[in-house]
Amino acid sequence: MPTHPEPRTAAALVIGNELLTGKVEDVNVSALAQALFPIGIRLRRVIFCPDEVETIRQDLDHLRRHHDLVFTSGGVGPTHDDVTVEAVAAAFGRPLVTSEEIRRLLEEVFGDRLTKSYLRMAQVPEGTRLVTSPRHRWPTVRVENVFILPGLPEIFRRKLPLIQEHLDIGHRFVSKAVGTRRDEGELAPLLGRLATEHPEVSIGSYPRWGDGPVRVRVTFDATEEESVDRALLAFRSAIGEEDLIPEGESEP
Amino acid sequence: MPTHPEPRTAAALVIGNELLTGKVEDVNVSALAQALFPIGIRLRRVIFCPDEVETIRQDLDHLRRHHDLVFTSGGVGPTHDDVTVEAVAAAFGRPLVTSEEIRRLLEEVFGDRLTKSYLRMAQVPEGTRLVTSPRHRWPTVRVENVFILPGLPEIFRRKLPLIQEHLDIGHRFVSKAVGTRRDEGELAPLLGRLATEHPEVSIGSYPRWGDGPVRVRVTFDATEEESVDRALLAFRSAIGEEDLIPEGESEP
Numbered sequence: 001m002p003t004h005p006e007p008r009t010a011a012a013l014v015i016g017n018e019l020l021t022g023k024v025e026d027v028n029v030s031a032l033a034q035a036l037f038p039i040g041i042r043l044r045r046v047i048f049c050p051d052e053v054e055t056i057r058q059d060l061d062h063l064r065r066h067h068d069l070v071f072t073s074g075g076v077g078p079t080h081d082d083v084t085v086e087a088v089a090a091a092f093g094r095p096l097v098t099s100e101e102i103r104r105l106l107e108e109v110f111g112d113r114l115t116k117s118y119l120r121m122a123q124v125p126e127g128t129r130l131v132t133s134p135r136h137r138w139p140t141v142r143v144e145n146v147f148i149l150p151g152l153p154e155i156f157r158r159k160l161p162l163i164q165e166h167l168d169i170g171h172r173f174v175s176k177a178v179g180t181r182r183d184e185g186e187l188a189p190l191l192g193r194l195a196t197e198h199p200e201v202s203i204g205s206y207p208r209w210g211d212g213p214v215r216v217r218v219t220f221d222a223t224e225e226e227s228v229d230r231a232l233l234a235f236r237s238a239i240g241e242e243d244l245i246p247e248g249e250s251e252p
Numbered sequence: 253m254p255t256h257p258e259p260r261t262a263a264a265l266v267i268g269n270e271l272l273t274g275k276v277e278d279v280n281v282s283a284l285a286q287a288l289f290p291i292g293i294r295l296r297r298v299i300f301c302p303d304e305v306e307t308i309r310q311d312l313d314h315l316r317r318h319h320d321l322v323f324t325s326g327g328v329g330p331t332h333d334d335v336t337v338e339a340v341a342a343a344f345g346r347p348l349v350t351s352e353e354i355r356r357l358l359e360e361v362f363g364d365r366l367t368k369s370y371l372r373m374a375q376v377p378e379g380t381r382l383v384t385s386p387r388h389r390w391p392t393v394r395v396e397n398v399f400i401l402p403g404l405p406e407i408f409r410r411k412l413p414l415i416q417e418h419l420d421i422g423h424r425f426v427s428k429a430v431g432t433r434r435d436e437g438e439l440a441p442l443l444g445r446l447a448t449e450h451p452e453v454s455i456g457s458y459p460r461w462g463d464g465p466v467r468v469r470v471t472f473d474a475t476e477e478e479s480v481d482r483a484l485l486a487f488r489s490a491i492g493e494e495d496l497i498p499e500g501e502s503e504p
Contacts, residue, residue, distance in 0.1 A: 017456055020295045021427065022285030023471060024458070026278070029300065033274030043272045046300035048281065051456075078436050079457040080444040110437065117440030154461040175273065184330050185362065188369030192332040204270055204303075205331040209406040219275060 007171060007223065008068040010036055011045040013059055015074040015084055016151055019048050028073045028149075028156045035160040040171025040223060041069065051075055056087035064091065064146055069167070074151025078117035088143055089125035096123045101130055105138060136162040174228050175221045178236065179214035179245035183207070187216055190238050198231040200224070214245050259423060259475065260320040262288055263297040265311055267326040267336055268403055271300050280325045280401075280408045287412040292423025292475065293321065303327055308339035316343065316398055321419070326403025330369035340395055341377035348375045353382055357390060388414040426480050427473045430488065431466035431497035435459070439468055442490050450483040452476070466497050 012032055018024040026048070033043050044067060049055050056075070063070045075084030089096050103122040110118055130139035131147075140159055141148040149159050180187065184207050195203050204219040218235060220228045236244060264284055270276040278300070285295050296319060301307050308327070315322045327336030341348050355374040362370055382391035383399075392411050393400040401411050432439065436459050447455050456471040470487060472480045488496060 017454060017473075018458060018471070019281070020285055020298070021289050021425070021473060022282050022287075023427070023429075023456070025282035029271070030274050030277035033272055035274075037273050044302065046272070046298075048298035050296060077457070077459065078440045080440070080447045081456055113435065113437060115437040115440070118437040120440075152459060152461055173273070175275070177275075183365065185365060185367040185370040188330045188332070188367070188372075195332045202269060204275070204333055205329070206270060206276070207329065207404060209404055219270070221269075221273060 007040050007042040007173070009066075010041050010043045010069040010071065011047070011063040011067040012043065013056065013063060013070065013072045014046060014048045014151075015051060015056055015072060016048075017050050017081070020050055027153050028151065031153070031157050031160060032071055032073075035164055037173050037175070039164055039168045040173050041167065042173075051081040051083055053083045053087045053090065056084060057090040060088060060091040060146065064144070068145060070146045071163075072146065072148050073156060076121065076148060076150050078115070078120050082120075084148060085123060085125065085141075088146060088148060091146075092125055092127075092143060094126040094143075097126045098122050099124045099128065099130065101139065131162065131166050133162055133165055140166075171223070173221055173223060174225045175219055176228050176232055177217055177219040177247050178232065179208075179217050179247065180239055181213060181215055181243045181245065182239065183215045187218070187239075190235070191218070194231055194234055194238075197234070198227065200227045201231040203231065259292050259294040259425070260419075261318075262293050262295045262321040262323065263299070263315040263319040264295065265308065265315060265322065265324045266298060266300045266403075267303060267308055267324060268300075269302050269333070272302055279405050280403065283405070283409050283412060284323055284325075287416055289425050289427070291416055291420045292425050293419065294425075303333040303335055305335045305339045305342065308336060309342040312340060312343040312398065316396070320397060322398045323415075324398065324400050325408060328373065328400060328402050330367070330372050334372075336400060337375060337377065337393075340398060340400060343398075344377055344379075344395060346378040346395075349378045350374050351376045351380065351382065353391065383414065383418050385414055385417055392418075423475070425473060425475060426477045427471055428480050428484050429469055429471040429499050430484065431460075431469050431499065432491055433465060433467055433495045433497065434491065435467045439470070439491075442487070443470070446483055446486055446490075449486070450479065452479045453483040455483065 019026050029046050036043050047059050049059055075082045099122050124141055125143045129142045131142050132139045149156050191205055200222050202221040206217045208214050220231045222228045271278050281298050288295050299311050301311055327334045351374050377395045381394045383394050384391045401408055443457055452474050454473040458469045460466050472483045474480045
């Protein structure tokens with residue numbers, strides 16, 4: 001059994017002028033990150049870009065070559081500013097073809113309201129794989145290592161259990177956290193030393209704003225729970241219990 | 253008077269493992285986007301990257317060469333995972349030096365609690381400019397076209413009025429929006445035509461999830477209000493008032 005499997009890497013390409021002009025606040029990145037972390041996939045990079053075929057194509061081409069998995073968010077509807085699928089096809093140098101399966105689903109969903117514009121949504125890059133499961137009938141489009149997800153947060157979020165099921169190969173990341181009454185300036189030397197002594201653990205230090213008892217939240221991430229526990233114990237021992245605030249006892 | 257000044261471009265580099273592991277949801281990008289849009293600065297690109305000097309250096313070096321302005325968020329505290337300033341210095345090939353002004357401010361703020369770790373926060377790349385104003389005493393660090401901003405949302409947001417004041421040269425973007433009862437499949441041909449007929453206007457189409465009266469929100473952005481109004485009027489005339497829901501009358 002490999003005890004320290006090399007984690008798969010991932011990137012996200014978040015597409016939409018609305019995010020870059022401040023009309024909409026992205027919530028998909030954190031939902032994706034929360035879905036990938038527990039199944040041991042390391043999200044290394046996120047790019048937000050505008051609704052431009054050539055920009056998306058270039059970004060995607062680079063991301064897909066440098067990461068095991070890529071997830072796009074947005075730009076998959078029926079209007080002129082929905083250009084993601086066209087850009088994915090261009091990034092892989094493939095033509096667009098009609099997916100008969102998606103066309104049938106669109107016919108079922110839209111019935112009489114199925115316009116030519118909606119039918120554009122059945123266009124996929126050649127060689128696309130449709131990922132489904134018994135519990136997720138509407139397919140997610142996968143082209144090699146790229147998953148094309150919708151931007152609407154309510155639908156994006158519904159896709160994630162399917163993605164997890166599809167990509168879970170038993171790898172895990174573990175994270176534990178503790179709050180402290182100390183401030184970052186006091187903690188810094190200790191955290192620096194622990195980061196050196198526990199290279200397999202990623203230690204994060206996040207100051208809190210406001211008047212709550214927690215001044216800094218310290219997190220310990222690793223692929224093995226034992227590693228997390230070792231670093232956490234070393235931290236707890238060094239700080240002393242009176243200055244620690246276990247998660248759940250502090251303000252939210 | 254130039255009626256269509258070429259908008260300045262901007263990019264943001266958002267630094268932090270906590271965002272990529274889903275521990276924290278970013279709110280700084282939308283705050284920055286909302287600050288830049290009204291002063292006519294086009295945010296073209298956002299990258300989220302981990303707390304790694306070499307990754308930040310490379311990203312920053314690329315972004316600063318391809319955009320008029322770059323804003324970093326995060327990684328500026330006193331702990332081992334705060335490596336942004338070091339990476340900015342590396343991107344510009346400059347040494348770190350102590351800013352006497354920041355050191356004096358740190359002494360005032362922290363007094364007896366001023367540790368050696370906090371003093372790291374007075375280190376800046378050589379040639380740094382400290383941006384201040386009578387109403388914003390704590391300086392924002394600017395290195396050529398790069399602004400180094402803190403990641404903590406409460407502090408990030410407080411920096412934005414100063415940034416706006418500092419960068420406002422009278423350029424503007426204007427955005428107007430209207431809701432409709434029509435769905436995207438019906439609207440798509442009209443929106444495609446308007447996008448072609450009004451190339452100076454960026455038209456966005458955003459479906460709404462849920463049961464409210466607004467099925468799609470349509471936005472019109474341009475540097476000139478007259479351009480926005482022309483495109484908006486063409487849209488309103490084509491749709492008919494009975495299917496429009498002015499902003500403010502719909503659900504939030």
